[in-house]
Amino acid sequence: MKTTYFFAGICTALFSLNAFSHNIQPAMPLPKVAVNQVGELVLKGQEITYQPWQSGGLAGKVRVIQHMAGRSSVKEKNEALMEAIRAEKFDASVYQTTTIINADDALVGTGMFVKSSAEKGKKANPHSQVILDQQSAVKNAWDLKEKDSLIVVTDKNGKVKFVKEGKLSPQEIQTVIGLVRGLIR
Known part of the structure; x- marks a missing residue:
């Protein structure tokens, strides 16, 4: 009887881990995806325009890619990493931060604030890539x-x-910074 409960517990734990895990694999490219509605923010002077974006275009530079729900509480989770990256002043010819904001996963009624915040972020960091995903495609x-x-x-x-x-x-922030340093050499 104890064996049955133990086995059931193991199966439940494994199922719950798999139910909430991403499908991104080390040493492999990211799964392909396109964001056609809204998409990548492009800065022209002080004006923001939008263009479709595809994950296939990520090759060519070392990148830290941040995907986040369009919620300020989620943005704050890894702000320490973003500050560490800004402090490093990585060479933009070989490095780029890519931020993908899932505007579909925002609090009801905050869509305009999410879009405005993304635009301000792009203007403050014009060398970074910012994508606004309105339909949870990524x-x-x-x-x-x-x-x-x-x-x-x-x-x-x-x-x-x-x-x-x-x-x-x-420690993971330091791992990421060290990894980027090594990859851009």
Whole structure:
């Protein structure tokens, strides 16, 4: 009888872990996805325009990719990592931060604030890539958790070198910074 309960407990634990895990694999490219509605923010002078975006275009530079729900509480989760990246002043010719904001996973009635915040962020960091996803295309393609954040580091060939959902620990932040330093050399 104890064996049956133990086995059932193990199966439940494994199922729950798999039910909430992403489908991003180390040493592989990110699953392909396109964001056609709204999409990538492009800065022309002080004006923001939008263009379709595809994950296939991520190769060519080392990247830290941040996907987050369009909620300020989620944005704050990995702000320490973003501050560490800004402090490093990585060479924009070989490195780029890509932020994907899931505006579909925002609090009801805050859509305009999410869009405005994304535009301000793009203007403050014009060398960064910002994508506004209105239909959860990336979240669904990468099988991500709702109301959460994801950090991925890719090499210049677009292969995943680090991935974690949720808030990074101080040690993980240092791991990401060290990994990016090594990849851009």
